Amino acid sequence: xxxxxxxxxxxxxxxxxxxxxxxxxxxxxxxxxxxxxxxxxxxxxxxxxxxxxxxxxxxxxxxxxxxxxxxxxxxxxxxxxxxxxxxxxxxxxxxxxxxxxxxxxxxxxxxxxxxxxxxxxxxxxxxxxxxxxxxxxxxxxxxxxxxxxxxxxxxxxxxxxxxxxxxxxxxxxxxxxxxxxxxxxxxxxxxxxxxxxxxxxxxxxxxxxxxxxxxxxxxxxxxxxxxxxxxxxxxxxxxxxxxxxxxxxxxxxxxxxxxxxxxxxxxxxxxxxxxxxxx
Amino acid sequence: xxxxxxxxxxxxxxxxxxxxxxxxxxxxxxxxxxxxxxxxxxxxxxxxxxxxxxxxxxxxxxxxxxxxxxxxxxxxxxxxxxxxxxxxxxxxxxxxxxxxxxxxxxxxxxxxxxxxxxxxxxxxxxxxxxxxxxxxxxxxxxxxxxxxxxxxxxxxxxxxxxxxxxxxxxxxxxxxxxxxxxxxxxxxxxxxxxxxxxxxxxxxxxxxxxxxxxxxxxxxxxxxxxxxxxxxxxxxx
Numbered sequence: 001x002x003x004x005x006x007x008x009x010x011x012x013x014x015x016x017x018x019x020x021x022x023x024x025x026x027x028x029x030x031x032x033x034x035x036x037x038x039x040x041x042x043x044x045x046x047x048x049x050x051x052x053x054x055x056x057x058x059x060x061x062x063x064x065x066x067x068x069x070x071x072x073x074x075x076x077x078x079x080x081x082x083x084x085x086x087x088x089x090x091x092x093x094x095x096x097x098x099x100x101x102x103x104x105x106x107x108x109x110x111x112x113x114x115x116x117x118x119x120x121x122x123x124x125x126x127x128x129x130x131x132x133x134x135x136x137x138x139x140x141x142x143x144x145x146x147x148x149x150x151x152x153x154x155x156x157x158x159x160x161x162x163x164x165x166x167x168x169x170x171x172x173x174x175x176x177x178x179x180x181x182x183x184x185x186x187x188x189x190x191x192x193x194x195x196x197x198x199x200x201x202x203x204x205x206x207x208x209x210x211x212x213x214x215x216x217x218x219x220x221x222x223x224x225x226x227x228x229x230x231x232x233x234x235x236x237x238x239x240x241x242x243x244x245x246x247x248x249x250x251x252x253x254x255x256x257x258x259x260x261x262x263x264x265x266x267x268x269x270x271x272x273x274x275x276x277x278x279x
Numbered sequence: 280x281x282x283x284x285x286x287x288x289x290x291x292x293x294x295x296x297x298x299x300x301x302x303x304x305x306x307x308x309x310x311x312x313x314x315x316x317x318x319x320x321x322x323x324x325x326x327x328x329x330x331x332x333x334x335x336x337x338x339x340x341x342x343x344x345x346x347x348x349x350x351x352x353x354x355x356x357x358x359x360x361x362x363x364x365x366x367x368x369x370x371x372x373x374x375x376x377x378x379x380x381x382x383x384x385x386x387x388x389x390x391x392x393x394x395x396x397x398x399x400x401x402x403x404x405x406x407x408x409x410x411x412x413x414x415x416x417x418x419x420x421x422x423x424x425x426x427x428x429x430x431x432x433x434x435x436x437x438x439x440x441x442x443x444x445x446x447x448x449x450x451x452x453x454x455x456x457x458x459x460x461x462x463x464x465x466x467x468x469x470x471x472x473x474x475x476x477x478x479x480x481x482x483x484x485x486x487x488x489x490x491x492x493x494x495x496x497x498x499x500x501x502x503x504x505x506x507x508x509x510x511x512x513x514x515x516x
Binding site for chain 2: 023055059060061062149156160
């Protein structure tokens, strides 16, 4: 019964045009970034590594498919939440807006099961979106620019051997899944409060952007708040690109995100159970 | 009177000794460098396996292995698997690059380096355009090889090279290990390039000077057998 509801919800999701906006955007953006990097990536690297050029000569190519994938991850991880929330923000609010809730709730499915089925469908959509992003960026990057060592420029410059990169990228995308599930849970929760999907989508993005800005501003008052903002843990996939990898920190971030998913989902269930369905 | 005469003789003797000593030392410095150059000139070309270990506090890179080709006077090429950082000065240990153009050698003292007796010679380039302002060489006078070298450059601070020699390769004394220690400036990288927006570490906008060390291991030299010649001809270098 539960899986039938999930399938129905998935059918609903994939019947809407907006579901394909995310896939279309990724299909368009990733090749665009990769072509731009292929043409002008050397300049990007030259500028980033200029202080090393004073003492070292570079031997070998750093511009490759792995670097392109890493740059795509850095560039898009702030924007992908928008593509996620475009669908998940509509999960409950969309039904309210179209006036189909009463009809749905006449079926022998409890409200909790309905919420869980909708959330599961949202999670599946999010996972497919991230998986498509991973497959497209890695395969296309490797096909266009080949493989090679990966340079990661942070406060420390990390250079990873070619055979030490792919697992890091796969783990980063896997972490990205959990991060985007959190965004999906947040927008589903906000969706439970609204009667149209614009509100939850806008509010989710406003919260994420505001929290990221707070995290980025290096002021003492924000430093106190920072550990309590879930957005602070969205980018922890970058820890896979350090040596040694701080697994404790990554696990801690995963737990924080899962905790948020739990909170958001519980809040959604509580709100929806008490909700007076008028449409 | 006798005492005055004794002083006079003593003073003359000391003056003679000092003059003789300085004269001999100046000659020695020239000779030491000439011997080192002549010895290295016999190595027309070589191919060797290299292993490069980089130790810079803000760079983490795995050790790299590869092949190095050298051909007189200063053609050098290194090829490694994947991407490598090669120290601009450290790979080429030929004394030619250091002693090109006119230079003034000054003998300083004797010193023991890693258990080997060496003669310390300072070398001052005569050209105003030379990037190296002054170099100090620790020369092994028995084997006519450089054991240690310290140079101060116009733009890149100071670098030190320590040479370790092992077995002879086809009768030639070539280093098996070079420790290259150098100055390095660390600039803060703009956030937009790092994507490191959530970094908890405070950013320091001022460039910092730091030291870097590169250890290069050389092995399996093939000397004067045309290997590097073939390589450079093939590359059109």
